[in-house]
Amino acid sequence: MKALVLTAPGNIEMKEVAVPVLSPGKALVKIKAVALNRRDDWIREGKYPNIKTGMVMGSDGAGIVESVHNEEHKEWIGKEVVINPNIDWGSDPDVQSSKYTVLGMPIDGTFAEYALVPVDRLHHKPFHLDLLQAAALPLGGLTAFRALFRKGELRAGQNVLISGFGGGVAQFAYIFAKATGANVYVTSGSDEKLEKAMKMGAKGGYNYKKQTIYEELWKTKGGFDLIIDSAGGDQINNYIKMLRPSGKIVFYGATNGMPSKVDFYRMFWNQLSLVGTTMGNDLEFSEMLAFVSKHQIRPMVDSIRPFSKLAESFADVAKPNKVGKIVFQV
Numbered sequence: 287m288k289a290l291v292l293t294a295p296g297n298i299e300m301k302e303v304a305v306p307v308l309s310p311g312k313a314l315v316k317i318k319a320v321a322l323n324r325r326d327d328w329i330r331e332g333k334y335p336n337i338k339t340g341m342v343m344g345s346d347g348a349g350i351v352e353s354v355h356n357e358e359h360k361e362w363i364g365k366e367v368v369i370n371p372n373i374d375w376g377s378d379p380d381v382q383s384s385k386y387t388v389l390g391m392p393i394d395g396t397f398a399e400y401a402l403v404p405v406d407r408l409h410h411k412p413f414h415l416d417l418l419q420a421a422a423l424p425l426g427g428l429t430a431f432r433a434l435f436r437k438g439e440l441r442a443g444q445n446v447l448i449s450g451f452g453g454g455v456a457q458f459a460y461i462f463a464k465a466t467g468a469n470v471y472v473t474s475g476s477d478e479k480l481e482k483a484m485k486m487g488a489k490g491g492y493n494y495k496k497q498t499i500y501e502e503l504w505k506t507k508g509g510f511d512l513i514i515d516s517a518g519g520d521q522i523n524n525y526i527k528m529l530r531p532s533g534k535i536v537f538y539g540a541t542n543g544m545p546s547k548v549d550f551y552r553m554f555w556n557q558l559s560l561v562g563t564t565m566g567n568d569l570e571f572s573e574m575l576a577f578v579s580k581h582q583i584r585p586m587v588d589s590i591r592p593f594s595k596l597a598e599s600f601a602d603v604a605k606p607n608k609v610g611k612i613v614f615q616v
Contacts, residue, residue, distance in 0.1 A: 289342045289398035290596050292391075295332045298343065298597050306394070306402035308355040313362055313408060315369065315401045319421035321346035321611045322596070323454055327603050329391050336392045345371040345389050347396025348411060348420040349616075359405045366411040368420045369396060369403055370571045372428075379567045388425070388565065397596060399616060409572065412579045422585040422611035423458075423578065425565070429538055430458035431574040432566035433514050434466075437536045442467030444511035447528070449521075451491070452479045452609040455538060457586045459514045460488070465581040471510070476606055494521070509533065517542040523549045526558060534559040586610030 289303045308314055326343055328334045347369050351362040373393065376383025389395045394402070411420045433455070434440045446463050450456045451472035463470045464487060471490040472483045480491035509530040515522070519542025525535050526549045533556070553560070566574070577583070588610040591599060596614050603612065 287399035288593070289394075290344065292329065292337070292339050292341055292343055294339055295337070296330065298330050298600070300594065300597055303342070303398070305400050308353060308402070310355050311404055311406075312402050313354045313359065313405050314352045315347070315349045315367060315403060315408075316352045317347050317349040317396055317399060317401050317616045318417045319348050319613055319615055320344050320396050320593070320596070321422045321613045322599060322603050323425050324603055325388070325425065326390070326397075327600050330600055334391065336387065338392045341391055342394035342396075342398050342401075343390050344395035344397030345425045346421050346423070346611075347401060348417045348423075349401070351408065352400070354405060356405070362405065362408055365408075366417060366420075367408045368411050368423060368575070369401070370407045370409060370428075370568060371395075371424050372407075372565065372568055372571065375567045379569060382565070382567075399593075406568075409575055412575060414579065414582050415584065418590055418613050418615060419585055419587065422587055422613055423575070424571075426454035426611065427458045427574050427578065427585070428566040428571050429455045429564065430462055430514075431577065432570050433536045433538055433563045434459055434462055434512075436566070436570065437561050437563045438512045438514065438534055440466055440468055440512055443469070445469045445471070445489075445508065445530070446512045446514065447471045447473065447510045447525075449473045449494075449513070449515045449517060451483050451488075452476070453516065454611055455516060456514070457610050460486075461583055461586070462577065465577070465583060468512075478607065479609055482609055512536065514538075516540075518545065519543055520545045520547075522560075523547070526552050529556065529558050531556045532558070534561055536561045536563055538563050588612050590615060 371389035373387045374385040446468045451474045473492045475495045513535045515537045516539035518540030593616045
C-alpha cells in the first residue's frame, strides 16, 4: 500500500509499505480521506516530542472498516467510520496520562491506504457528512470542543473571541460557538478571512496586523466572557484588558511564544482565568460528534486534493490565505 512516511528528520516520502496485519482488538480500515494538521508539519520539521523515523504519519482520517480480528467486533465490517486519534488518554477526564500519544507519531497513523487501529477508536461517521468532510473533524474538532465547553464553559448569549480565524482548530471553535448561540467575534491577519467570517455571521472581525488593541470593541461591546487563543505572546495582555469580570482566556498553543510580561494586577482584581488545554478525552470525542450531528455542522474545507499530492501540500498548511482544512481523497 502507499503511505506517507517520515524517512528522516525534515524529510517525508510517499512509499510502498506492507498492509498492516490484524492483531487482537484491532480493525483494518480502508482509508478514504485524510486531513492535514499543523501537527503533521511540526513532526516533519522535528518540532514534536517522541519523533521516530520510519513511521506512517497522520492523525485525521475516515474510511470503511475492511476487517477485524475479534469475532465480537464483526458488526463494524463495512461501516463508514471516523477515527478517534487519542491513544491512552487514561482514566482522568481532566488531564491526559503520562502514556498519552496521538495517532500518527510515535505509532503509525492515517496517511496510508490502510490503517490498523484499536476497535475502540472507531466511531460511526455522522450521517450528514461524507467521508471527506468527516476526515476534517477529529483533531481540530476535538481540541475546539474541549476548549469551548469543558475549559471555557461557554453558554448561549455570551461574547466569545476566536483568534486566528481560518486555522484548523479556530474554524471549529467559531462554528461550534455559533451553533451554541454565542455572540462570536474573530481576529485574523487577513481582511479576506475576516470578510468570510462576517458573511458567516460573525458579530465583528479584527485584523491583528492593523489593530493591536481593539479598544472600540471592549469599550462599546462590554468585553468578552471567553477568548480562545492559539498564539500566546504579548497579545495576551490585550486580551486580558478585553475580558469581562470573571472572564476566561483558554489557549491551546503558543505560536508567538512566551509573553514578556502578564498583567496579573488586572487578572486578580477582575477574577480572570488563564486556562491551558490540548486535545480532549474519549468521552469528549463522542460528545463532539454528537454535537456535530445535532447541529448538522459541516467543517470548512479549504481544498480537496488527491492523496498523491499530500507530501507537497505540507507547505500550504500554514499559508495565510487558507481557510479551513486541506483534505485528501485516498
